[in-house]
Amino acid sequence: MKNLKQRIAKDGVLLPGxxxxxxxxxxxxxxxxxxxxxxxxFKERFSDIKVDKILTIxxxxxxxxxxxxxxxDVPVVFAKKSEARNLDKNAYTSNVYSYTKDKTFPVKVAKxxxxxxxxxxxxxxxxxxGKAIEGLIDxxxxxxxxxxxxxxxxxxxxxxxxxxxxEAGVKVESLAIIESIEGNQIKFR
Amino acid sequence: MKNLKQRIAKDGVLLPGxxxxxxxxxxxxxxxxxxxxxxxxFKERFSDIKVDKILTIxxxxxxxxxxxxxxxDVPVVFAKKSEARNLDKNAYTSNVYSYTKDKTFPVKVAKxxxxxxxxxxxxxxxxxxGKAIEGLIDxxxxxxxxxxxxxxxxxxxxxxxxxxxxEAGVKVESLAIIESIEGNQIKFR
Numbered sequence: 001m002k003n004l005k006q007r008i009a010k011d012g013v014l015l016p017g018x019x020x021x022x023x024x025x026x027x028x029x030x031x032x033x034x035x036x037x038x039x040x041x042f043k044e045r046f047s048d049i050k051v052d053k054i055l056t057i058x059x060x061x062x063x064x065x066x067x068x069x070x071x072x073d074v075p076v077v078f079a080k081k082s083e084a085r086n087l088d089k090n091a092y093t094s095n096v097y098s099y100t101k102d103k104t105f106p107v108k109v110a111k112x113x114x115x116x117x118x119x120x121x122x123x124x125x126x127x128x129x130g131k132a133i134e135g136l137i138d139x140x141x142x143x144x145x146x147x148x149x150x151x152x153x154x155x156x157x158x159x160x161x162x163x164x165x166x167e168a169g170v171k172v173e174s175l176a177i178i179e180s181i182e183g184n185q186i187k188f189r
Numbered sequence: 190m191k192n193l194k195q196r197i198a199k200d201g202v203l204l205p206g207x208x209x210x211x212x213x214x215x216x217x218x219x220x221x222x223x224x225x226x227x228x229x230x231f232k233e234r235f236s237d238i239k240v241d242k243i244l245t246i247x248x249x250x251x252x253x254x255x256x257x258x259x260x261x262d263v264p265v266v267f268a269k270k271s272e273a274r275n276l277d278k279n280a281y282t283s284n285v286y287s288y289t290k291d292k293t294f295p296v297k298v299a300k301x302x303x304x305x306x307x308x309x310x311x312x313x314x315x316x317x318x319g320k321a322i323e324g325l326i327d328x329x330x331x332x333x334x335x336x337x338x339x340x341x342x343x344x345x346x347x348x349x350x351x352x353x354x355x356e357a358g359v360k361v362e363s364l365a366i367i368e369s370i371e372g373n374q375i376k377f378r
Contacts (some may be wrong), residue, residue, distance in 0.1 A: 018366070029302045030265040032258045059248035062219075063255045063265070069221045076219040113218045 042070035114143035130161020190221035232260035283324035319350020
């Protein structure tokens with residue numbers, strides 16, 4: 001998606017460890033108009049698929065997910081990361097390892113919000129090693145629902161998450177795939 | 190707002206400690222259509238005010254804020270609660286006491302996303318004791334920006350947050366104000 005790539009090139013901040021900080025338009029300040037363009041693009045790329053619900057993960061996935069959900073006319077469920085006190089104990093849980101934080105944390109979805117045989121589209125902001133997405137797919141499988149696709153804003157194509165998911169047969173659509181980062185230069189696939 | 194009150198009465202779950210759980214349509218699963226109605230209503234209630242930016246707090250405020258921002262055609266900034274590693278050290282910080290969790294946590298906004306003299310509308314899901322909102326107003330004041338209003342989905346009118354803010358001259362608009370909870374009965378103002 002051209003607009004998103006241009007914006008990443010213009011406003012993305014490169015930090016050590018191949019971190020691409022997009023705090024000025026996605027992860028802290030949010031350009032809602034750009035998110036709408038992303039929602040339209042996701043709808044186009046998954047136009048042939050019946051989607052019952054969008055699943056994302058707090059906190060940074062929520063904005064893209066709810067804006068996108070308007071184009072699919074479906075509800076959003078966001079998985080909770082924290083040991084949230086008032087989350088129902090009756091939840092599907094998957095443990096996700098975060099490379100950024102170097103720790104494993106539980107991801108939870110209350111059982112009542114994922115039903116058997118529902119078609120679930122995962123939407124998230126980043127895909128790198130894919131551990132968070134794998135955790136969400138694990139939760140969808142626990143619910144005996146179907147993961148019909150994964151829509152990602154920014155994929156780090158030089159990390160293995162996207163490759164692994166596609167090889168496992170998951171339909172992954174990333175709006176911007178970063179092929180490499182060399183010095184201060186981002187190259188898109 | 191009639192639809193929201195009806196939904197709270199129908200699907201809200203009352204827990205000990207006057208907790209109203211709205212996980213089935215706002216705080217875990219999100220009814221995006223209802224949020225759009227809320228966005229329209231916020232725009233009406235703040236129609237006479239120039240708004241440059243919407244400020245909210247992660248995670249549960251993000252969905253309402255971004256949907257609402259579409260009607261104001263402005264960006265959203267969400268304050269970060271965690272000790273987020275990749276948040277710029279150059280941030281406005283306020284310490285917020287949470288009654289629910291019985292602890293104080295820092296709330297941060299990177300300085301570059303709040304500019305002097307900007308008109309900031311705060312949008313959040315709940316208003317009870319008002320500590321989170323006071324923290325956001327503190328941050329807005331640190332930035333020498335203006336808090337032009339506070340839009341809340343659900344206010345607990347029997348707690349002091351809304352009263353204190355209004356007495357301090359803040360324009361607070363809550364779409365559903367719970368007057369009292371008696372047994373299993375929610376009474377709206």
